[in-house]
Amino acid sequence: MRLTGARILMECLRAEGVEVFFGYPGGVVLPLYNTLGEYPDIKHVLVRHEQAAAHAADGYARVAGRTGVCLATSGPGATNLVTGITTAYMDSVPMVVLTGNVARDLIGRDGFQEADITGITLPITKHNYLLMRASEIAPAVKEAFHIASTGRKGPVLVDIPKDVFIEEAEWDGYPQGVSLRGYPIMDVPREEEVDKAAEIVNSAKKPIIIAGHGVVQSEAQDELVEFAERSDTPVLTTLLGISGMPEDHELSYGFLGMHGHFYANMAADRADVVIGIGMRFDDRAMGRFSDFNPTARIVHIDIDPAEIGKNFKTHAPVNGDVKETLSRLLPQIERNSHPEWRAEIDQIMDQHPTDYIEEGTGLGGPWLVRALAEATEGQSTIVTGVGQHQMWAAQYYPYTKQRQWVTSGGLGTMGYEVPAAMGAQFAQDEPIWSICGDGGFQMTSQELQTVADHNLPVRFAIFNNGFLGMVRQWQELFYEHNYHSVDLGQPDFVKLAEAYGIRGVRVSTRAEAIQIFRDLEGYDGPVVIDFQLEREENVWPMVPAGAALSETIESAEEL
Amino acid sequence: MASRNTIVAHVEDRPGVLARVASLFRRRGFNIESLTVGHCEEPGLSRMTIVVDGDDHQVDQVCRQLFKLIDVVSVQDITYVPMVDRELALLKVSATNFNRREVLDVVEVFRADVVDVHSEALIVQVLGDEGKVNAAVEMFEQFGILEMVRTGRVAMVRGTETTKPPAISDSQQAAAAIRAMLGRRPEGALPFASD
Structure with a gap:
C-alpha cells in the first residue's frame, strides 16, 4: 500500500501506541496536520508555545514512564523546542521530537523559516535524523523510539522536509526491529563487575547508597529497598533520584547536595563505601570534587559506560541497567547490620533536622x-x-x-x-x-x-x-x-x-x-x-558554591 | 602531562558523521591533534584515526563518549598496542640550480620522493611516522619551505590482531565486545582505581 509521508508518520505513532502528543502547526507541517483528523485515537494537544510542547512531552514521559512526543514546524518552531530538548537530554528523559523543515530543494539555501535543527541539536540529542525520502520515515521513527527509550534514555529528533510529508512511499507495516550496529543494549552487567561490587558492599563498615534518576527510570524501587535492607545500608538520593526510595522507610535519609539534608551530606562524607546507583556524581550533589570523602571506596552502577569514572575514581564499576544489575547483585549480598553507623547518622539527624519552620501565621x-x-x-x-x-x-x-x-x-x-x-x-x-x-x-x-x-x-x-x-x-x-x-x-x-x-x-x-x-x-x-x-x-541548609559537602552550613552566620 | 594518543574508530558512512564527532570533541573540550577519515575494508563503514592530546582519564572519556554516538560502530584506543603509524607530507621546497643537489641529498637521506620539479622549486613527498616527517621538515627548512601539507596519522595494529568492529548481531555479545574495547589503558589508569 502506498501512503504519503504524513500518513506513514501517523501510522508509526499509532503502532508505537502513542496516545497523546504536543504540537504547534506551521507552514511546512501543514501536510501532516491535514491528516491528523484521520487519527482521532492519537490526541494532539495544541500548546501555545513550542517550548511548552517539549516540556509537556517531558513531563508526560516522566510520569507515564513512556516516551513523550512533541511536534513543531520549521525554523522558529523548531528552535523554540531547544530549551525543552536540552532539559530532557540533561535528565535522560525519553522523548521523540518531530520537526518539519523546508522542502528538500530549499534546504541549505536559507529559505523562509529554515533552520538547521539537526545541526543545532547535535549536542543536545541522543541522536537525530534528517529524512530525505518518505521511505526513510518508518525505519527512522522505529529507531528513534528504540534509541529514546533504551539504554540511557534521552531525546531523539526526527526532521522531515515538507515535500517528504507529501511524497508517497510503500507502507507494509511498522518495522519489527532495528539494526543498529553502533548501539548495543548494555543492560546486563559483567559477572566479574557484579562480584567485585558485592565483595566491597559486603566488607563495608559504613556504607551509603546514593540513588539517582536511573532507579526511577528503571523502576527499581523494590530492588533498591531489598538491597538496602539486606546490607543494612542507609539510602540517600540525588535531587532526581527523589521518589526512587520510599521516604517513609527507616533506611531513607533524604537527598544530598547543595540544598540537601545536613545529615545526608554528612553521611555521604563519612561513609567508607559509597554505592552510586543510576546517578552521575554531579557537582551539585557531590560538592567540591577534590574534597568529597577522599577515603571512601566507590561502587558505581550505571547504564552509561561514559559516566563511570567521569568525575571520580571508581573502585567497582558496574555497567548495566539498575534493575537488571540489582537483581543480579542481590543474591550475593550478605545479610548485614550496621547499628553503630546508623546510630551515628541518626544522631546527626536529631541534632540537625531539616526543620526550618518559623512560628507564626505567615506563609513560609x-x-x-x-x-x-x-x-x-x-x-x-x-x-x-x-x-x-x-x-x-x-x-x-x-x-x-x-x-x-x-x-x-x-x-x-x-x-x-x-x-x-x-x-x-x-x-x-x-x-x-x-x-x-x-x-x-x-x-x-x-x-x-x-x-x-x-x-x-x-x-x-x-x-x-x-x-x-x-x-x-x-x-x-x-x-x-x-x-x-x-x-x-x-x-x-x-x-x-x-x-x-x-x-x-x-x-x-x-x-x-x-x-x-x-x-x-x-x-x-x-x-x-x-x-x-x-x-x-x-x-537551608546549603553547601556554598565550590565548597565540600562537609562544609554544609545551616545559617548565614556560619558563612 | 599531555601526551599523544591514537584512537581508531569505525563509523557508519552517513552524512553528518564527521560533524557529530567534531561536535563531541568541541563540546567536551577534547583537543584533536589530527583526524583522518577514509574508506576501510568494509563497504558502508569509514575508518577514523584520531590523535588526541590528553591524560589517561581524558582519553578514556574520549573513547567512551565517542562510542555513545549511534553512528560510531567501534572505538579502540591503540596507544599502548604495538602498531604501525604513518603520515604523508608534501613539501614545496625552494630549489634552484645553485642548491638542487643539496636538496636532493636530503631527499635521499629521508628516502623521500620528488614528485614535481620546477626550475625554482621541488615538491617532495615524505612518508613515515610523525618523528621522521618532523625531522625531514626541519631539514628542508634550511632551503626554504614554500608550502606544506600533512595528512595526519593513520595507524594499524601489528600482527594478526585487527581493529575491525565486531560483526555481531547478538546484542549481548556486541556489548561484551564493546566493553572489551573500552578501557585498554594500562593498569591503574583512570577510571578504575586500584583497591
Missing part, C-alpha cells in the same frame, strides 16, 4: 510544603520549577511512589513547572500539584490556555515572594545584599487565571492555606493559587 516555603503534604497525605505527583520553591518541595514533601516527583535537575529550567505539569496531567487522572516560582510561572503562563482547553485538574501553587528567590538569596549571602534585577514586578495572578477562565485564589495566611487545600478536594478543574510568601526567606 517549608511550612507550606509540609501543609500540602499533610493535605494530600503525601500521595500527590509534584512538578516544580527551579529555585527556592523547588528545594523546599524536595526537602519537605515525603515522596514514596516512583515517578511522584518531576523536576528539571540537570539543566535547571525555570518555567518548566507550568507546561511539564500540563503534559504530566495527561498521564494520570489524579490532580497534579505544580509548585511554581513567581518568576518561572511568568515565563510559561501562556499554557494556562492549554490547561483551560482541556480542563485539566492541575493545581498551580505559586510560591509568590515577589523575588527571584534563589538569585536573591545568593545576592544576599555572597554579593553583600546588593539586590539587582530580582525584585520582580508581576501581574495579578488571580485575575490572570480568571482571564483564562481558570479559578484563581489568593492565600496569605496559614489558615487560608489549610482551607483552600480542603476546598479543592473533589474539585476537578484547574486552579491557580497565589500563595503570598514571606519575601526574604532563605533555603
Whole structure:
C-alpha cells in the first residue's frame, strides 16, 4: 500500500501506541496536520508555545514512564523546542521530537523559516535524523523510539522536509526491529563487575547508597529497598533520584547536595563505601570534587559506560541497567547490620533536622510544603520549577511512589513547572500539584490556555515572594545584599487565571492555606493559587558554591 | 602531562558523521591533534584515526563518549598496542640550480620522493611516522619551505590482531565486545582505581 509521508508518520505513532502528543502547526507541517483528523485515537494537544510542547512531552514521559512526543514546524518552531530538548537530554528523559523543515530543494539555501535543527541539536540529542525520502520515515521513527527509550534514555529528533510529508512511499507495516550496529543494549552487567561490587558492599563498615534518576527510570524501587535492607545500608538520593526510595522507610535519609539534608551530606562524607546507583556524581550533589570523602571506596552502577569514572575514581564499576544489575547483585549480598553507623547518622539527624519552620501565621516555603503534604497525605505527583520553591518541595514533601516527583535537575529550567505539569496531567487522572516560582510561572503562563482547553485538574501553587528567590538569596549571602534585577514586578495572578477562565485564589495566611487545600478536594478543574510568601526567606541548609559537602552550613552566620 | 594518543574508530558512512564527532570533541573540550577519515575494508563503514592530546582519564572519556554516538560502530584506543603509524607530507621546497643537489641529498637521506620539479622549486613527498616527517621538515627548512601539507596519522595494529568492529548481531555479545574495547589503558589508569 502506498501512503504519503504524513500518513506513514501517523501510522508509526499509532503502532508505537502513542496516545497523546504536543504540537504547534506551521507552514511546512501543514501536510501532516491535514491528516491528523484521520487519527482521532492519537490526541494532539495544541500548546501555545513550542517550548511548552517539549516540556509537556517531558513531563508526560516522566510520569507515564513512556516516551513523550512533541511536534513543531520549521525554523522558529523548531528552535523554540531547544530549551525543552536540552532539559530532557540533561535528565535522560525519553522523548521523540518531530520537526518539519523546508522542502528538500530549499534546504541549505536559507529559505523562509529554515533552520538547521539537526545541526543545532547535535549536542543536545541522543541522536537525530534528517529524512530525505518518505521511505526513510518508518525505519527512522522505529529507531528513534528504540534509541529514546533504551539504554540511557534521552531525546531523539526526527526532521522531515515538507515535500517528504507529501511524497508517497510503500507502507507494509511498522518495522519489527532495528539494526543498529553502533548501539548495543548494555543492560546486563559483567559477572566479574557484579562480584567485585558485592565483595566491597559486603566488607563495608559504613556504607551509603546514593540513588539517582536511573532507579526511577528503571523502576527499581523494590530492588533498591531489598538491597538496602539486606546490607543494612542507609539510602540517600540525588535531587532526581527523589521518589526512587520510599521516604517513609527507616533506611531513607533524604537527598544530598547543595540544598540537601545536613545529615545526608554528612553521611555521604563519612561513609567508607559509597554505592552510586543510576546517578552521575554531579557537582551539585557531590560538592567540591577534590574534597568529597577522599577515603571512601566507590561502587558505581550505571547504564552509561561514559559516566563511570567521569568525575571520580571508581573502585567497582558496574555497567548495566539498575534493575537488571540489582537483581543480579542481590543474591550475593550478605545479610548485614550496621547499628553503630546508623546510630551515628541518626544522631546527626536529631541534632540537625531539616526543620526550618518559623512560628507564626505567615506563609513560609517549608511550612507550606509540609501543609500540602499533610493535605494530600503525601500521595500527590509534584512538578516544580527551579529555585527556592523547588528545594523546599524536595526537602519537605515525603515522596514514596516512583515517578511522584518531576523536576528539571540537570539543566535547571525555570518555567518548566507550568507546561511539564500540563503534559504530566495527561498521564494520570489524579490532580497534579505544580509548585511554581513567581518568576518561572511568568515565563510559561501562556499554557494556562492549554490547561483551560482541556480542563485539566492541575493545581498551580505559586510560591509568590515577589523575588527571584534563589538569585536573591545568593545576592544576599555572597554579593553583600546588593539586590539587582530580582525584585520582580508581576501581574495579578488571580485575575490572570480568571482571564483564562481558570479559578484563581489568593492565600496569605496559614489558615487560608489549610482551607483552600480542603476546598479543592473533589474539585476537578484547574486552579491557580497565589500563595503570598514571606519575601526574604532563605533555603537551608546549603553547601556554598565550590565548597565540600562537609562544609554544609545551616545559617548565614556560619558563612 | 599531555601526551599523544591514537584512537581508531569505525563509523557508519552517513552524512553528518564527521560533524557529530567534531561536535563531541568541541563540546567536551577534547583537543584533536589530527583526524583522518577514509574508506576501510568494509563497504558502508569509514575508518577514523584520531590523535588526541590528553591524560589517561581524558582519553578514556574520549573513547567512551565517542562510542555513545549511534553512528560510531567501534572505538579502540591503540596507544599502548604495538602498531604501525604513518603520515604523508608534501613539501614545496625552494630549489634552484645553485642548491638542487643539496636538496636532493636530503631527499635521499629521508628516502623521500620528488614528485614535481620546477626550475625554482621541488615538491617532495615524505612518508613515515610523525618523528621522521618532523625531522625531514626541519631539514628542508634550511632551503626554504614554500608550502606544506600533512595528512595526519593513520595507524594499524601489528600482527594478526585487527581493529575491525565486531560483526555481531547478538546484542549481548556486541556489548561484551564493546566493553572489551573500552578501557585498554594500562593498569591503574583512570577510571578504575586500584583497591
